[in-house]
């Protein structure tokens with residue numbers, strides 16, 4: 340890989356920057372220790388791939404506003420428990436004060452809770468990308484079929500291909516290749532990424548999550564840079580098909596539609612997220628409980644936004660490992676088990 344990286348670096352001005360846009364890749368790279376073994380000219384940046392990290396502070400505040408409603412049961416994946424809102428509260432601290440917050444392993448568990456407790460409103464906190472959206476779509480469709488009037492969900496979903504466009508349309512970006520998430524790609528397939536190589540001339544490789552997958556993905560990206568022929572390749576062909584998962588795509592298209600989404604550090608951007616379709620609008624927790632949105636600043640001193648955009652690494656943050664650690668996290672990149680700061684803190688560089 341050394342020779343290939345040197346050849347690639349000679350085409351990119353001396354430094355090769357690849358970005359993984361997936362928290363699972365971020366953790367896998369850190370846990371395997373391979374960052375230390377990469378050629379010096381190669382740098383892996385962690386992009387906007389951690390679901391909790393990309394959720395805007397304003398949407399986190401809306402989650403906490405839902406939790407503050409009397410009598411409501413909040414159901415969520417564990418990652419959301421410690422993300423602080425703009426007033427310093429999180430779901431964990433609200434639970435300690437008596438709010439009924441339950442960590443579930445599947446949104447179907449939340450539907451089961453709603454069926455078992457018909458007198459109470461049950462809200463599932465839906466955040467994430469095309470990976471989680473179909474699962475939550477399935478749960479909402481099941482709740483509708485069962486006639487459950489006391490189940491709803493947030494739909495703070497983001498879409499990966501528009502996120503890539505956002506990054507690439509920044510004239511300051513220095514991204515020479517994308518390691519694309521295997522699980523998102525198993526849903527959406529390869530076609531939605533083609534514009535990256537065609538319009539921006541940036542190589543893409545859909546990559547699996549084992550260390551060997553990641554090494555193969557990096558190697559394929561380097562080869563594309565050296566050849567000067569960017570394309571979209573599929574290293575994770577054992578799980579990802581050109582057409583993606585038609586059943587999951589159909590379900591998502593039935594329950595959700597494309598909308599503007601508010602991203603941490605980026606702001607609200609048209610056509611980059613998913614909201615409930617008209618047929619399922621009554622399951623939108625934000626609308627059902629009339630929770631307003633207001634912009635809120637990022638935690639003071641936190642560089643999560645810059646890290647998500649590939650403009651900083653966790654050690655660049657003056658709070659990293661000092662005022663901010665997993666036991667006392669300031670920003671979501673340290674809270675989430677898939678966050679870049681958590682990965683660097685746990686495994687080093």
Ligand code: SF4
Pocket residue numbers: 640641642643646653656657658659660663664668669670671672673674680
């Ligand atoms: S170390 Fe903490 S404060 Fe700094 S960028 Fe990461 S999460 Fe934010």
